[in-house]
Amino acid sequence: MSVIDWVVLTLTLLMVIIYGIWKSKGQANSDSFLRAGRQMPWHVVLLGIMATQASAITFISGPGQAYTDGMRFVQYYFGLPLAMIVISVVFVPIFAKLNVYTAYEYLDQRFDRKTRLLTGFLFLFSRGISTGISVYTPSIVFSTIFGWDIYMTNVLMGGLLIIYSYTGGAQAIAHTQKIQFTIILIAMIIAGFMVVQLLPDDLGLGDALTVAGKSGKLNVITTDFDLNDKYNIWSGIIGGFFLALSYFGTDQSQVGRYLTAKTMRESRMGILLNGFIKIPMQFGVLLIGALLFSFYTFQKQPLFFNDNAMDKLEQVDPSFYHQITSEHNVLAEKQQTLSRSLVNPTLSEKEYEEVLTAFQENNLAMMDVKSELEIKLEEYSTQIGAASTDVNYVFLHFVQNYLPVGLVGLIFAIIFLASWGSISAAINSLASSTLMDFHKVLKPEGWTGKKELKWGRVYTLIWGVVGIIVAMFATKMGSLIEAVNKLGSLFYGPILGIFLTAFFFPKIKGREVFYASIFAEIGVFLFYYYDWVSFLWLNVIGAAFVIGASVIISWCPLKKSQE
Amino acid sequence: MNTQNKRELKESNQEKKFWRKWYWALFLWLLILIFLFSWFTKYYS
Numbered sequence: 001m002s003v004i005d006w007v008v009l010t011l012t013l014l015m016v017i018i019y020g021i022w023k024s025k026g027q028a029n030s031d032s033f034l035r036a037g038r039q040m041p042w043h044v045v046l047l048g049i050m051a052t053q054a055s056a057i058t059f060i061s062g063p064g065q066a067y068t069d070g071m072r073f074v075q076y077y078f079g080l081p082l083a084m085i086v087i088s089v090v091f092v093p094i095f096a097k098l099n100v101y102t103a104y105e106y107l108d109q110r111f112d113r114k115t116r117l118l119t120g121f122l123f124l125f126s127r128g129i130s131t132g133i134s135v136y137t138p139s140i141v142f143s144t145i146f147g148w149d150i151y152m153t154n155v156l157m158g159g160l161l162i163i164y165s166y167t168g169g170a171q172a173i174a175h176t177q178k179i180q181f182t183i184i185l186i187a188m189i190i191a192g193f194m195v196v197q198l199l200p201d202d203l204g205l206g207d208a209l210t211v212a213g214k215s216g217k218l219n220v221i222t223t224d225f226d227l228n229d230k231y232n233i234w235s236g237i238i239g240g241f242f243l244a245l246s247y248f249g250t251d252q253s254q255v256g257r258y259l260t261a262k263t264m265r266e267s268r269m270g271i272l273l274n275g276f277i278k279i280p281m282q283f284g285v286l287l288i289g290a291l292l293f294s295f296y297t298f299q300k301q302p303l304f305f306n307d308n309a310m311d312k313l314e315q316v317d318p319s320f321y322h323q324i325t326s327e328h329n330v331l332a333e334k335q336q337t338l339s340r341s342l343v344n345p346t347l348s349e350k351e352y353e354e355v356l357t358a359f360q361e362n363n364l365a366m367m368d369v370k371s372e373l374e375i376k377l378e379e380y381s382t383q384i385g386a387a388s389t390d391v392n393y394v395f396l397h398f399v400q401n402y403l404p405v406g407l408v409g410l411i412f413a414i415i416f417l418a419s420w421g422s423i424s425a426a427i428n429s430l431a432s433s434t435l436m437d438f439h440k441v442l443k444p445e446g447w448t449g450k451k452e453l454k455w456g457r458v459y460t461l462i463w464g465v466v467g468i469i470v471a472m473f474a475t476k477m478g479s480l481i482e483a484v485n486k487l488g489s490l491f492y493g494p495i496l497g498i499f500l501t502a503f504f505f506p507k508i509k510g511r512e513v514f515y516a517s518i519f520a521e522i523g524v525f526l527f528y529y530y531d532w533v534s535f536l537w538l539n540v541i542g543a544a545f546v547i548g549a550s551v552i553i554s555w556c557p558l559k560k561s562q563e
Numbered sequence: 564m565n566t567q568n569k570r571e572l573k574e575s576n577q578e579k580k581f582w583r584k585w586y587w588a589l590f591l592w593l594l595i596l597i598f599l600f601s602w603f604t605k606y607y608s
Contacts, residue, residue, distance in 0.1 A: 074600070081593045085586045213607025220600040233597070268582065275589045279596055 005409030012183075012413035016176055016420070017163075023172040030452030033169035034101055034432045036260040044174050045270030048257040048425070049248070050277065051177035054184065055422030056137040056415045057484055058285060064305075064391035065482070066289025070219040072231040074286050076485070076536065077279050079241025083248060084275035088268045090503055091249045096264045101436045103255040103499075110502045112510030113441065118517060119498050120437035123252055124430060126491035128463065130484045131426045132470020135161065137392075138419040139471060144396055147308060151472055157419075158468030165424040166460050173424050174260055180421040187414040188284055190407065191399075195291045198402055200298055207343040208294035214342060214356060215297070215363055217290040220283070227533040230482075239536030242543055243489060246496035248274075252429035292398055297339045301366070303328040304373060305393035312384045313377065324373050331366045338362055427467065431459035489535045490528060493542015494520040500543060501550050508550045516549035 001009075031037055040048070065073050100106055104123065108116040139153040165173075196205050212218050222232045229235065248254045248271070261267040296302065303325055304310050314321040338359040341347065347355065377388040399411050435455050440447060474483075494517050501513050524542045527533060533541070 078593065078597065081589045085589060088582065088586070209607055216608075218607040219604060221597065221604045268585075272585050272589055276592055279593075283600070 001408055001412070002405045004405050005412070008406055008409030009413045009416075012410065013416055016179060016417060019179065020172040020176045021167050023175045030101075030435070030449065030456050032171050033453050033456045034256070034428070034436070036169075036171040036174045038260060039262055040174050040260040040266065041262060042266040042269035042273070044178055045258050045261045045266055046273045046277075047181045048174050048177045048260070049254060049270055049274045050281075051181040051184070051418070051421040052253055052257055052425040053247075053278075053422070054181070054281070054418060055134050056419040057134060057422075058282075059184070059188070059415060059418050060137055060140070060395055061392050061482075062282070062285040062395075063289030063292055064394035066217060066286040067293050067394045068389075068391050069231075070217045071283070071286040071290055072219045072222050074220055074279065074283050075222070075231050075233050075236030076240050077244075077282050078233065078236040079238065080244040080248075080278050081275035082237070082241050083244035084271050086245055087249045088271050091255075091499075092258065092264055092267050092271065094503070095255065095259065096267065100259070102252050102433050103250050104252070104433065104437045107498065107502060108441070111498075111513055115498065115510045115514045115517070116437060117441070118514060119250075119495055120433050122491050122495055122517075122521070123250075123433060126487060127251065127253060127426055127430055128466050129470050130487050131423055131430065131463070131467040133474050133484050133487070134419060134423045134426065135467040136471040136474035138416050140392055140396070144306070144308060144393060144400075154468055154471040158464060158471060161420060161423055161427070161467070162461060162464035165427045165464060166457055169456070170256065170260055170428055173421075173428055174257075177421045177425070180417040183414050184418050185281075187411055188281075188288070191395075191403075191411065192284065192288050192291070194403060194407070195288060195295050195398070199295060203298065203343065205291075208291050208298075210343055211294040211297055211339050212290040214359060215293060217293050227537060228531070230534045230536070235534060235536040239489075239534075239539055242496060242539035243485070243492055243536060246492035246499075246539060246543070247488060250495050250499050251492070252433050253426045256429045256432060257425065289394065292394060294339070295398070297335055300329075300332045300336055302397065303332075303370065304377075305390040305397040306387075307397070309377060309384055309390070313380065316380050316383050317376070320376055324369060324376070328366065328369050328373075331362055331369060335359070335362050335366065423467065427460055427463045430463040431456050434459040434463070486528075486535045489538040489542075490524055491521075491542075493524055493539040493544075494546050495542075496539065497543035497546025497550075501547050505547070505550065508554055512550045512553040513546065516546045516553055519549050520545035 062073075094106060095103065098106055098109065102120075104116050104120045107119055135158045136150075136154060139150060139157045142148055142157070143150040143153045196208065199208055209218065222229075223234075224232055225234050226232065227235075258267040258270055261270065310321070338355060341355045342352075342359055374388045377384060381388060399408055403411060435452065439455060439459075440452075497520060498513055498517055501508050501516075520542050523545050524538050527538060527541055528535065
């Protein structure tokens with residue numbers, strides 16, 4: 001990076017940190033630290049909800065996801081608007097009426113103490129791990145640019161995050177997320193604009209879309225119904241609905257955002273507008289990835305976007321390295337020529353068909369070469385120390401090598417801000433739940449505002465450290481945006497099932513739902529382990545299992561005879 | 564039912580109508596997006 005880029009990066013980050021610390025002044029009790037004193041208007045709630053979900057993973061891994069697998073990932077969000085409606089109708093009024101600090105407090109009143117603790121534990125475990133993945137993501141940025149050891153980089157990134165989250169609290173988080181998300185949106189637009197600007201002079205957006213489309217990257221809607229297919233319209237609407245319902249309705253990192261609202265109306269408005277904006281926003285992020293595919297096709301596609309990993313492969317196995325790069329270079333040069341022909345308007349229909357067939361066959365050949373490389377990288381994973389896929393490096397490669405000075409620094413700053421906004425909210429929610437659902441429940445006496453604030457900060461620190469430890473293991477996880485959603489799908493189903501049982505089955509008591517949840521979680525893990533369905537369906541299965549098992553247990557004749 | 568209860572019920576019904584419009588708008592927005600994306604997919608495939 002140039003000096004200008006460093007200045008832009010440092011100043012942007014400093015500005016946000018200082019603003020966050022300034023906003024954290026005058027916090028006297030846990031209500032302002034955990035719920036921002038319940039003073040936030042709808043637009044702050046909206047930006048908070050969006051910033052909490054859209055971390056650096058969205059921004060780094062999203063384009064890479066579209067680059068490798070096409071844009072069909074956007075279907076994953078199709079259930080979200082429907083989930084926002086249900087949350088607005090059912091969840092928000094209940095949380096508002098009970099004046100809760102966490103979503104799980106409600107379960108204590110509705111069911112019993114052990115159900116609250118179980119649900120809280122499931123949340124802490126799943127959110128704790130996904131926070132670690134989120135700490136790892138900005139670490140990739142620095143590690144890739146500067147060749148730093150990824151493990152030391154995790155410690156550095158996590159350490160900065162702890163400072164920010166420890167002093168911040170919900171009030172500062174809400175205000176800084178406003179700035180962060182505005183900057184993220186600007187950056188997305190700039191990045192998309194630059195991809196098109198940097199195409200060869202005689203080519204435009206239409207040409208890039210044509211090449212991306214013929215390469216199968218603009219597969220936004222796929223309608224084949226297949227339970228093992230990761231992303232199609234059915235898994236997106238149904239599975240995605242349950243995932244969004246659980247994430248936004250029961251995950252404290254999101255519930256905590258709309259609990260900061262002044263009134264129920266402000267909460268609802270923030271939630272519903274998130275429903276309007278999320279899908280187009282995600283479409284835009286994925287489109288950048290699809291356009292990057294075209295961009296690199298016209299330039300000459302790199303074989304592998306993680307330059308560090310390729311340098312190490314050259315040292316470890318030079319003969320394979322030279323063989324695979326030669327094979328790839330021949331195909332990539334051919335791809336360059338074919339892609340130019342594909343957008344040539346003077347071709348006859350017959351010529352076009354021939355070019356298209358050759359182009360698509362060449363694409364497949366390039367994918368085969370890449371698969372061969374990925375298998376080899378997996379073999380050498382101990383020596384190379386990097387993941388065998390480069391999904392998370394596609395966008396970074398473009399930023400580093402093609403964006404002008406100044407913009408590079410801004411984009412990197414934004415990646416950090418996106419991370420910080422999301423992770424600070426997650427750490428705050430983990431601290432809230434630990435304090436309110438465990439510490440205060442297990443030791444209810446002697447609490448003052450000051451003591452709550454102190455322990456809120458202690459738990460923020462602890463969860464920040466846990467995040468760093470988990471980040472150390474994230475290297476092997478492949479596409480991070482998939483990893484974090486797979487992890488969510490393992491736990492969100494049963495958690496959602498607990499809440500849906502609470503809302504819609506008034507006769508079910510704590511004992512039934514407690515045991516049903518345990519069986520459901522075991523069932524979900526079995527489905528995942530044996531790969532019976534793709535991960536989005538796990539949300540539906542988990543929720544249905546809890547509800548079904550609760551109802552069956554409630555009919556249990558043994559229990560009735562004991563009563 | 565006295566006037567004050569009627570007024571509260573009316574406000575509550577107004578509030579419900581208000582939110583119902585938003586819910587329908589969001590649902591329609593989803594359908595519009597699916598339609599647009601389907602066209603986009605077909606056009607460029």
